[in-house]
Amino acid sequence: MQAKTTRDSRRNPVRLALFAAALALGAPAMADDDDDNRRAPMSPAYVEECGACHVAFPPELLSRRSWNAVVDGLAEHFGTDASLDAQALATVRDYLDAYAGRRSTDGANGKPLLRITDTRWFQREHRAGEHGLRADTFKRAEVGSAANCGACHRGAADGSYAEREIRVPAPGVRANITAQGRTQ
C-alpha cells in the first residue's frame, strides 16, 4: 500500500552521514526521529476531522497512549470544543491506534504528553538555530503558533515534512501560510 517513499536521509548527505554514524556507534538508531518511522497514509476521514483547526498531524509523532488521552479529551481540546460524533470518534481512534509512534511519549511525571510540541523529538528538531529558527519564530504573526506546521513546512497539508520543503518565513512575510490554507 504505502510505498516507503524517498526519505530525506537518502538525499541529504549530511543526514545520511549522521545516520550512518549513529548506526556505527550503536546508538538507538534515532528511533524517535522522523527518518525512522513508518509513514502513515493520510486518510481523508482523519484529515477531515482533525485537519481543520490545525494540519492533520502525522500520527507517528505521539504514542498510542498519548493519542488515546487526546481523543478522550476532545470536548476540551486545548481551549476549544473539538468533540466528534461517535462514529467519527471511533474512526479517528482506530486510525491513530494503527499508526501511532512506537516510542513512549510519556512526560517526566509518567503521564502521556498531549502536545507534540512537548515531546523531546519535537524540541530537539525545532531548537533555536535549526533551519534558521529563532527563539521568537513561533510567536511571530506569520507563524501564529508552533502547531501551525504549514507556516514553514510547505507540504504539511499533504503530510509531507521533507527538509527541502522547509521555508521559515522572514518576519513580516505571509507568503508561506497559503501552502496549507486548503480546507478539506
Next chain:
Amino acid sequence: MKAKTTLGGAMLMLASLAATAAQPADFLARFEREARQADGAFAASPARGEAWFQARHGREWSCSTCHTPDPAGRGKHAVTGKPIEPMAPVANPERLTSDRSVDKWFRRNCRDVVGRECTPAEKADVIAYLMRVGS
C-alpha cells in the same frame, strides 16, 4: 494489511457520508422553521446576525475572531494560526452545503464563543448574514 484496507474503506465511506449536498437556503429555511416553534413570528435578520457574529458573548472569542470581521475573507484560527477559508458562500461555494459540517461546527463554535449551543434563531440570523455578504 487486510485490517488496514478495511479501515481505509470505512474512512472512505465516512468521508462520502459527510458530503450530503444541501444549499445555504436550505439551512436558512430549516433554522427559521425550528425557531418558529418557539416564536411563531420569527423571521431571520441579516443585520441581527451580523451584530451577533461580530460581538463577544461573555467569553474570550467572537465568531469573527477566527473567521475575521469580513466573512468573505480568509480567517485564521485563534489558537493555532492555521488559515481558515472564507465563510461566506459568495467567496467559498463549499460553505453551508453539508448538514454534517454545519451541525458539527455550530455545536463546537457556539460552545466556545457563547458557552452553550446556539438557538435556532441565532443560527438562522447568522446564516442570513453569511448569505447576504457580497450581494
